Amino acid sequence: MAKDRLHVRLPRAGPMAPAERCGLCRQTFFCGRGHVYSRKHQRQLKVALERLLPQVEAARKAVRAAQVERYVPEHERCCWCLCCSCEVRKHLSHGNLTVLHGGLLEHLASPEHKKATNRFWWENKAELQMKEKFLISPQDYARFKKSMVKGLDSYEEKEDEVIKEMAAQIREVEQSRQEVVRSVLEVGFSRRSQSTSGSARPRRGLFGTWKLERDKQKLKKLPPDRVGANFDHSSSTGAGWLPSFGRVWNNGRRWQSRHQFKTEAAARNKQSHKEKRLMIS
Known part of the structure; x- marks a missing residue:
């Protein structure tokens, strides 16, 4: 029975393809x-091209009508x-x-980009109909240069108009300010002449009125029922008076103790200065 069995030879497995890395799929494959x-690769390729296509189409629209704007940091985007x-x-x-x-139009029209696009389409087997959408011909780029010159000229004209309008507004504001100052000076001069001719007593301004009110407040007497209003500074105290002003055994009232403390402190400072001078000499 064993001799009657058929010997079936299985095909030998060929050598495994070397590992390669796909940047679109972000994985390593061994199928060559x-x-x-x-x-999966064709799906990732389509998504990547559709992500870049709107930016290329927006740049292609600027070929016939270039837009010039004032520089802002957002224009540094890549x-x-x-x-x-x-x-x-x-x-x-x-x-x-x-x-x-x-910048994008200049790159799309460069020969380096054209070579890289041909190589990318051949390596990834993308649709040939879409390749022309990602290229800018030299004729279109020359047309863009002409429209860019026109855009720069129109931008300079608009800037000149804006500068003229701003200058006119500045002149108008300055003229109105001068008119206001002139009218105020005329009113003040007329009032001054009327006051000098009508009465001998000059009229006081706001500062004079405030100064008179302040002087009245200074001359105003203190309230008679305040604390210590009837205190007699000429009276004397006995030895049994309580200590005050932080002193342990001090005679006199608080105000007398305070003056005594100041005189003693001044005497101590004077004595210390004399000792320092003697040490230096």
Whole structure:
């Protein structure tokens, strides 16, 4: 029975393809070139191209009508070129002016980008109909340069008009200010002449009235029922008076103790200064 069995030879497994890394799928595969035809790779390729396509279409619209704006830090933004695998500045800035989408158009029209796009399409097997959407011909870029010159001229004209309007507003404000100052000076001069001619007593201003009121407050007497109003400073006290002003055995009232403390402190300071001078000499 064993001799009657058929010996079936299984096919030998071929050598495994070397490991390769796919940047779009972000994974390592061992199936060689067959990976680019897989459904997952084509789906990732389509998503990546659709992410870049709106920016390219916006730049393509600026070919016939270039937009020039004043420079702001937001114009330093970059976009990722999928074909060249590098960052590209979207706008073209020089000084305080920015040409919108100028940087991206310059990159799309470069020969390096065209070579990288052809290689990317061949390596990833993308649709040939979409390749022209990511390229700018030299004729379109020359047309963009002409529209950029026109945009710069129109921007300078608008800036000149804005400067003229601002200058007119400044002159108008200055003229109205001078008229207000002139009217105030005329009213003050007429009032001064009327006061000097009508009466010998000059009229006081706001500062004079406030000064008189302050002097009245100074001359106003203190309330008679305040604490210590009837205190007699000339009276004397006995030895049994309680200590005050932080002193342990001090005679006299508090105000007398305070003056005594100040005189003693001044005497001590004077004595210390004399001792220092003697030590120095």
